[in-house]
Amino acid sequence: MRSSLEIWDLARGEPRVVLQTDRHIEAPNWSPCGGYLLINGEGGLFRVPLEAPALQAIDLDGVGRLNNDHGISPDGKLWAISSHHRSIGSEIYLVAAGGGVPRRVSPEAPSWWHGWSPDGATLVYVAARGANRVIDVYTLPVAGGTETRLTMGEGHCDGPDYSPDGASIYYNCDRDGHAQIWVMAADGSGQRKLFADDQVNWFPHPSPCGRHVIWLAYPPGTLGHPADLPVAICRMDPDGSNRQRLIEINGGQGTMNVPNWAPDGSAFAYVRYALPG
Numbered sequence: 001m002r003s004s005l006e007i008w009d010l011a012r013g014e015p016r017v018v019l020q021t022d023r024h025i026e027a028p029n030w031s032p033c034g035g036y037l038l039i040n041g042e043g044g045l046f047r048v049p050l051e052a053p054a055l056q057a058i059d060l061d062g063v064g065r066l067n068n069d070h071g072i073s074p075d076g077k078l079w080a081i082s083s084h085h086r087s088i089g090s091e092i093y094l095v096a097a098g099g100g101v102p103r104r105v106s107p108e109a110p111s112w113w114h115g116w117s118p119d120g121a122t123l124v125y126v127a128a129r130g131a132n133r134v135i136d137v138y139t140l141p142v143a144g145g146t147e148t149r150l151t152m153g154e155g156h157c158d159g160p161d162y163s164p165d166g167a168s169i170y171y172n173c174d175r176d177g178h179a180q181i182w183v184m185a186a187d188g189s190g191q192r193k194l195f196a197d198d199q200v201n202w203f204p205h206p207s208p209c210g211r212h213v214i215w216l217a218y219p220p221g222t223l224g225h226p227a228d229l230p231v232a233i234c235r236m237d238p239d240g241s242n243r244q245r246l247i248e249i250n251g252g253q254g255t256m257n258v259p260n261w262a263p264d265g266s267a268f269a270y271v272r273y274a275l276p277g
Contacts, residue, residue, distance in 0.1 A: 001020045001021070001022065001274055002021065002022045002023060002024055002273065002274055003020070003021050003022075003023060003024055003025045003026075003041075003271055003272075003273060003274075004017055004019075004020045004271065004272040004273070004274075005017070005018045005019045005020070005021075005025060005028060005037065005039065005048065005053075005269065005270075005271055006018060006269070006270055006271070006272055007262075007267050007268070007269050007270075008233070008246060008247060008267060008268055008269075008270065009266065009267045010212070010235075010265075010266055010267060011266065013246075015247065018037070018048065018050065018053050018269070019048060019053040019054070019055070021055065023041050023042060023055070024041055024042060024254070024273075025039050025040070025041035025046070025055070025254075025271060026039060026040050026041060026068040026253075026254030026255075026257065026271055027039060027040055027068035027069070027070065027254055027255075027256065027257040027258045027260075027271070028048075028256070028258075028260050028269035028270065028271065029070065029071050029072050029258055029259055029260060029269075030259075030260060030261060030262050030263065030268070030269055031072055031076055031263075032072060032073075032074060032075065032076040032263055033076055033263070034050075034262065034263050034264075035049060035050060035051070036048055036049045036050060037050065037269055038070065038071075038072060038079065039055075039271075040066050040067070040068050040070060041055070043064050043065050043066055044057055044058070044060075044064060044066060045057075045058040045060060045066055045070065045079075045081060045099075046058060047098075058098070058099040059099040059100075060081070060095060060099055060100075060102055061099075061100065061101045061102065063081070063083055063085045063093060063095075063102045064083065064085060065083055065084040065085050065087075066081055066082065066083050066084075067082050067083070067084065067090055067112070068253070068254050068257045068258065069081075069082035069090070069112040069113045069114060069125075069257060069258060070082060070113060070258060071113060071114075071115065071116055071258050071259055072097065072116075073097075073116055073120050073142075074116060074117075074118055074119070074120045075120055076097055077096065077097055078094050078095070078096065078097060078142075079094070079095050079096075079097055080092060080093070080094055080113045080116065080123060081093050081094075081095060081102060081113070082111070082112050082113045083102070086109075088109045089109035089110030089111075090109060090110045090111060090112050091104055091106045091109045091110075091111055092104070092105050092106035092111050092112070092113045092123065092125060092140075093105065094142070105123070105140065105142070105144070106125070106127070106140070106147075107140075107146075107147055108127065108129065110127060110128050111125055111126070111127040111138075112125055112126050112127070113125045113258075114126060114158075114159055114160045114161060114257075114258060115160050115161040115162050115169070115258075115259060116162065116259075117162050117166050117186070118162060118164055118165065118166045119166060120142065121141060121142055121143070122139050122140065122141055122142065123139065123140045123141075123142060124137065124138070124139050124160045124161070124162060124169055125137075125138055125139075125140070125160070126138070126157065126158050126159075126160065127147075129149075132153060134153040134155075134156065135156045135157060135158055136149055136150070136151040136152065136153060136157050137149075137150040137151045137157050137158075137160045137169070137171055137188075138150065139186075148188075149188075150169070150184065150187075150188030151171075151173070151184075151188065151191070154173065154175040155173050155174045155175030155176070156173065156174050156179070157171055157172070157173040157175075157182075158171065158172050158173070158179075158202065158203075158225075159171055159172045159202055159203040159204060159257070161203075161204060161205050161206060161259055162186070162206070163206045163210070163238065164206060164207070164208050164209070164210045165210065166186060167185065167186055168183050168184065168185060168186060168206075169183070169184055169185075169186055170182070170183050170204040170205075170206055170213060171183075171184070171204065172201055172202045172203065172204060172215070173193075176193070178200050178220075178221075178222075179200050179201055179202055179218075179225075180193050180194075180195070180196060180197075180201050181193070181194045181195065181201050181204045181213075181215055181240070182194065194236070194239070194240030195236075195240045195243065198220040199217040199218060199219070199220060199232075200217070200218035200219070200220065200221070200222040201215050201216070201217050201218070201234075202215065202216045202218065202225045203215055203216045203225075203256055203257055203258075205256065205258075205259050205260060205261060205268070206238060207261050207265035207268075208261055208262075208263055208264065208265045209264060209265030209266075210238065210265075211237070211238075211265060212235050212236070212237070212238075212265065213235070213236050213237070213238055214233055214234065214235050214246070214256070214261075214268060215233075215234055215236075216231055216232075216233060216234075216251075216252070216255060216256055217231060217232045217233075217234050217245070218231055218252065219231075225252060225253050225257075226252050226253055227251075227252045227253040227254060227273065228250060228251075228252060228273060228275075228276050229250070229251070229252045230248065230249075230250060231248070231249060231250075231251045231252050231255065232245045232246070232247065232248045232249075233245075233246050233247050233249070233255070233256065233268075233270060234246060249270075249272045249273075250272065250273050250274070250275050250276075251270070251271065251272055251273055252273075254271055254273070255270050255271050255272070255273075256268070256269075256270045256271075
């Protein structure tokens with residue numbers, strides 16, 4: 001077993017295995033209808049129905065080389081994918097749920113999708129622009145238009161995800177040392193760090209019910225967000241209080257890069273990896 005796709009139930013405080021495979025799979029999204037998980041693996045995209053879990057490959061009309069930054073629109077009708085298909089760096093595409101011909105929407109490469117506004121109108125993502133190539137947070141209208149830069153090179157900013165009311169964006173940033181969890185208004189104003197500790201913290205995801213935020217905590221001193229490390233999935237209140245470690249696993253890159261909550265906020269999906277060696 002290389003990858004174990006699992007669900008953590010908050011009320012029970014324990015995991016449930018959905019599917020295990022020798023393939024390397026990553027980054028589960030939970031569909032708004034609650035019926036399936038969307039994952040990537042080995043450059044492709046897969047649907048995993050929860051009633052009868054299996055890896056169902058998605059036809060993307062030849063667009064491949066996907067990374068683990070993908071997601072589902074709030075109405076369930078569109079999927080966002082990030083692909084190195086044109087070999088110029090990651091680009092964001094939109095495609096009808098179920099597959100089809102993807103439409104490129106990011107104006108430049110590299111761009112990595114991370115979140116969708118609750119009204120379905122705006123994408124939030126990270127990108128490297130200009131000469132310094134610092135990773136910053138941007139937004140872009142789904143209908144098309146000009147991207148808006150929300151962070152200004154203060155550090156490596158990543159993993160943006162909207163609050164359920166659309167008013168805030170949670171993200172991680174290393175602007176004052178190592179990656180910590182930050183929040184800002186949806187227009188980029190009011191940026192503030194929610195807490196400080198010695199863990200290297202990535203990929204915050206607010207729950208649809210508005211009660212929780214989960215994130216991935218790496219060991220102190222970790223650089224970036226690598227794979228195959230002892231990590232913890234942690235939970236807090238939206239204001240940064242009541243923090244707790246829920247589960248400790250071998251994971252990291254691919255465990256929960258993108259929004260992964262059940263529609264009612266009662267559980268979340270993640271990927272655990274076999275110990276190396």
